[in-house]
Amino acid sequence: MAGSSAITIQQNIILDTVRGTDQGEWKVLILDAGSRKLVHGVVREDDILELNVANIEQIEERRPLNKEMDAVYLLSPRPHILDCLMADLEQRRYRRVFLIWTSLLPLDLQQRLDRSAVAKQQIVYTSVLNVDYYPRESRLITFRDPWSFPTLFHPACNHLVRQHMENLAQKIVSVCVSLGEYPTIRYYNPQKPSHEASILCSHLARFVQTHLDQHAKYNTDFPPPSPRPRGLLLIADRTLDLFAPLLHEFTYQAMVHDLLPLTEGEKVYYKPAANQTETIDRGKDSEIGEKDDIWIKYRHLHMKDLLDELVKDFNAFKAQNPQFADSGDPATINTIKDMLAGLPRFQQGKEAYSLHLSMTQDAMNIFQERRLADLASVEQSLATGLDEDDKKPKNLADQVIRLLDDDAIQSPDRLRLIIQYLLYRDGLLPTDIQKLLAHARLPAQDSEVIYNLELLGAHINRAVKDTRPVAQYPFGKREAQARSASESGLSRFEPALKVVLQGQCRGALDELTFPFTKPHLDAAEGLMGQENLSQASLRSAKPTWARTRPSNLEPRQRIIVFMAGGATYSESRACYEISQSLNKDVYLTTTHMLTPNLYLRQVGDLSVDRRSLDLPADRPKPRAPDHLFEKEMQAPPPPASSQKPQPPLQGLKQMRISDEAHPRPNNGNMKHHQPPLPGSSSSAGGRLTKDRDKEGEKKKKHHFFSSKR
Numbered sequence: 001m002a003g004s005s006a007i008t009i010q011q012n013i014i015l016d017t018v019r020g021t022d023q024g025e026w027k028v029l030i031l032d033a034g035s036r037k038l039v040h041g042v043v044r045e046d047d048i049l050e051l052n053v054a055n056i057e058q059i060e061e062r063r064p065l066n067k068e069m070d071a072v073y074l075l076s077p078r079p080h081i082l083d084c085l086m087a088d089l090e091q092r093r094y095r096r097v098f099l100i101w102t103s104l105l106p107l108d109l110q111q112r113l114d115r116s117a118v119a120k121q122q123i124v125y126t127s128v129l130n131v132d133y134y135p136r137e138s139r140l141i142t143f144r145d146p147w148s149f150p151t152l153f154h155p156a157c158n159h160l161v162r163q164h165m166e167n168l169a170q171k172i173v174s175v176c177v178s179l180g181e182y183p184t185i186r187y188y189n190p191q192k193p194s195h196e197a198s199i200l201c202s203h204l205a206r207f208v209q210t211h212l213d214q215h216a217k218y219n220t221d222f223p224p225p226s227p228r229p230r231g232l233l234l235i236a237d238r239t240l241d242l243f244a245p246l247l248h249e250f251t252y253q254a255m256v257h258d259l260l261p262l263t264e265g266e267k268v269y270y271k272p273a274a275n276q277t278e279t280i281d282r283g284k285d286s287e288i289g290e291k292d293d294i295w296i297k298y299r300h301l302h303m304k305d306l307l308d309e310l311v312k313d314f315n316a317f318k319a320q321n322p323q324f325a326d327s328g329d330p331a332t333i334n335t336i337k338d339m340l341a342g343l344p345r346f347q348q349g350k351e352a353y354s355l356h357l358s359m360t361q362d363a364m365n366i367f368q369e370r371r372l373a374d375l376a377s378v379e380q381s382l383a384t385g386l387d388e389d390d391k392k393p394k395n396l397a398d399q400v401i402r403l404l405d406d407d408a409i410q411s412p413d414r415l416r417l418i419i420q421y422l423l424y425r426d427g428l429l430p431t432d433i434q435k436l437l438a439h440a441r442l443p444a445q446d447s448e449v450i451y452n453l454e455l456l457g458a459h460i461n462r463a464v465k466d467t468r469p470v471a472q473y474p475f476g477k478r479e480a481q482a483r484s485a486s487e488s489g490l491s492r493f494e495p496a497l498k499v500v501l502q503g504q505c506r507g508a509l510d511e512l513t514f515p516f517t518k519p520h521l522d523a524a525e526g527l528m529g530q531e532n533l534s535q536a537s538l539r540s541a542k543p544t545w546a547r548t549r550p551s552n553l554e555p556r557q558r559i560i561v562f563m564a565g566g567a568t569y570s571e572s573r574a575c576y577e578i579s580q581s582l583n584k585d586v587y588l589t590t591t592h593m594l595t596p597n598l599y600l601r602q603v604g605d606l607s608v609d610r611r612s613l614d615l616p617a618d619r620p621k622p623r624a625p626d627h628l629f630e631k632e633m634q635a636p637p638p639p640a641s642s643q644k645p646q647p648p649l650q651g652l653k654q655m656r657i658s659d660e661a662h663p664r665p666n667n668g669n670m671k672h673h674q675p676p677l678p679g680s681s682s683s684a685g686g687r688l689t690k691d692r693d694k695e696g697e698k699k700k701k702h703h704f705f706s707s708k709r
Contacts, residue, residue, distance in 0.1 A: 004556075004585050005138035007290060009178055010131050011042040017129060018072060019051050021098040026054045027070045028094065032084070033060060034076035035102050037144075037266060041134055059084045060625055065093050072098040076132075077105040082113065083624035089118040091631075098125040103132035103174050130174040133589070137290060139579065140572050141589040143171055147615050148591035149238070149565045149602045153197055153455050156610040160617050165200075168591070169207035172233070172562055173215060175589055181231035181558055182216055182223040185209055185517040186509070188236040195457040197239065200564060205235045209517040228555040234504065234514070238565030238594075239457040241496035242423055243383045245568050245599035246416045248376045250367075250490055252306050253299035254569035256359055257595050259366045262288070272358040286355045294356050300573045302491060303367070307360050314353045371408040375417065376490040378403060382424040383493040396421070404440040414440040416596060419450060427462030445604070452606040497561065498574035504559070505582045558585045566594035566602075 018029065029048060031039060036058060039048075048056060057063050059073070059081065071094035075081050082105075089097070105113070105128070113119050135141050151157050151164045176183060187205035190198050216222050238245075249255060256262065256270070263269040269285035288295055294313075298306055367373070378400060381393040400421050403409055409417075418436050422428050428436075437447055454460050503509035511519075561575060567590035575586040594602075605613060 004558075006135035006141050006175075006179075006587060007042050007138060010038075010133075010135050013129055013131055013178060014039060014043055014074075015047060015051065017100055017127065018048065018053065018074070021072050021100075021125060022052075022070050022096075024052070025070055026052050027072050027098075028066060029053045029056045030059050030071055030073045030075070030088075031056065032058065032075050032078075032081050034078070034081075035074050038102060038131060038134065039074065041266065059088070060628075062627055063093070065091065067092060067095055069094060070096045070098065072100065074100045074129075075102065077101045077103055077109065078622070079109060080622045080624050082109050084628055086113075086116065086119070087624060087628035089116065089122055090629075092118075092122065094122075097123045099123050100127045100129055102129055103170055104128055104130075130177040132171050132174045133178075136593070137572070139575055139585070139587050141175055141587060142593060143168070143589075143591050146566070146592040146598070146602070147613070150605055150610075150613050151615065151617070152200060152237070152565055154606050154610060154613070155455070157615070160615075161200075164617075165204050165207055168204060168564065169211050172208050172235075172560075172589065173211040175560060175587070176212060176231075176233065177215060177222065179231070179558060179560070179587070180222075180224045180226060181233075181560065182212060183231035183233040183558075183560060185212075185233045185235065186504075186514045187234075187517070188240055189513055189515055190239065190457065191513060193457060194459065195239065195455055197237070197455065198457065200237050200239075201235050204562075204564065205517050208233065208235065226555070229557040231558040231560060232504065233560045233562065234500070235562050235564070236497070236500070237563065240500075240563075241571075242453065242456060242458055243420065243493065244495045244497075244570055245566075245594050245596060246420055247379050247383055247493055247570070248372055248413075248416075248490075248596075249568075249570045250303045250376070251300050251570070251573055252303060252360070253295075254573065255303055255363050255367075257569055257593075258597075259363050260359060270355070270359060272355065272362075286351075288355075292352060294352050298356070300576060303360070303363065307357075307364070310353065310357055310360060314357070317349055317353065369408065370410055370413060371403075371406060372413075373490065374406075375403055375409060375413060379417065379420055380490060380492045382420045385424070386492070388489040388492070396424070400436075401439065404436070411440075411442060412597060412600065415442055415446050415449065415600065418442075419453065422450065422453075422460065423458060425462065427459035427466070429464065430461055433460070448607045449600055449604040452603050455606055456603070495568065495571045495574050497563070497571045498578065501559065501561070501574070501578045501586065502582070505578065505584060554583075556583055556585045558587065560587045560589060563588065563590040566590060566592050566599070568594050 021027065045056070053072075054069065059075065071088075073085060075085065085099075088094070133141050134144050148164065148168070151160050185205050185208060187201040189202060248258065260270060263271070263285060268288045270288055271285045290296065294310075298309065301309065377388070378396065381387050381396060385392070387393040400417060403417060404414055418433075418440060421436075422433070433447070433450060437444075437450075451460055500509060500514070504514075556579075559578075563571065567588055572588050572593075575588040578584060579586045611618065
């Protein structure tokens, strides 16, 4: 459902806000480095320019004075960004200022702004958007904060935790406000914990509750009226499930992120090997994301079924484009016209299928080379406590030793296997841990990864006469289930998050392990199934006594899951599956996405010197650029000349109609003419002009963003 996509929701918030400022007047949009990433992630440049935006500029860069045009500032609420804004106001760089913050401005910064006389004179509008998050998929939101893991769990970062949780709480509230939800809140409260971070979720939940209550207090229109049942916010952290980041997952998305060398940043890219395909530009990375319909359709499909589905769909795609088939018949004018009309769409589709066929084949080759089928069979028994026949597994220690002896099993996979065996046994004798590491021929520093798991609640050491049973499946022993022939024995494990969500939706989630922040108000409502949930007290006055079990046509309850310390792609898949099977809209929100390799590296870093982590809190505080405080002088008008102006004959001789490097002069025939960005070699132009009579003209782009959408 496009209307429930987190990407679409954030996109509409940004565009509607820019559209609502200074209607009918041309304006400049000013972003900073942080807000630029937010906007770039969900909004196309053209969509912004169509809102009477003459130019898009970045506040940290050099910009010309433009005192005749209004400016819309969309900024991050950070001290150095406020310094940049104040420098602009002192210079009176623009005529009027429409000020929009991506999230709530801290009180001390707000007070500084309120005391400024120039701010009072120039700022005509102020607003807070609450969009300080990055929608990665329709139901997956991240904060792009991998440093959150060491901040929350590294022993030397204890004094940073409170402020970090305040920041996390503000971002979580931004997600809730964007979705229009004032949810009940439940949080993970581990029973009989052995680690210091066990209270993390309870503190974070209370911070979020406080911020939500304050937002509702000062915004009487929140939450907006809606027929949906009241939402739920479920707060957990990485200690909820220590198996999920380690297991080999064989659905498409999780598998390629685990096995293939993807390039991850603001977007995800993959470069096929040079000897694989002629249909993809070998020198260019291919983007994998929400614009790729094939990726969206198949990312949660098991790899054993994926290759057949891709081939079947590609054959259907070729059948839908018969004009490109080599029939041997002579081409006619009409067939050539048909081919030219469909060529861009056909070429794009051909490259997309070639990319995914290449990725699938690469992943399956690694699957075979590393003997992952044998490895995963043992992993599933360790994680579930049951074998493929749903019985207690036997001889697991012998199976683990045989795999450690196999030269085809790579070192990272051996370490993952040892950790899973340790988690299954709920601890091992210290001498046994050393023997396993030596048998696996792993370096001594890998033992740091194992012992650091104690900081996440794992039991590492076990006494000789310890009578503790082996670890159980998360939140109760997994019941034996009948599997169809299409289900794989290598995918028996389900993340603990899926078990939790199933319990919540069925009204069976334990209140001790997942208490409410306001038990006297929320418990009765939160423990019910969806058929009895209502937000009548907050949104409407409709009675609920006549409600029956909901159908697919009824409004779906929204469940927002926040996973502190990173989430896995198997957990993301579980949220989509719960949404589909239990008629919910489940949004997974997390600090960052984890792959097995990243998880092992971050756990290993929990024992290194904090100074080597390069935490944002340990870096020098960013400062506003000095050039913003330099007094800018208006350029003097050119002296009057007594000579008659000469026609630009030399310039006309050098003009080439088809060369994009020499654009036509603006004679009123271009839909948009914008001044060049600061730092370009051309001089800054004047105000934008627009020919409203020629709708078919192509707009001149600024290419402010790093890529086109």
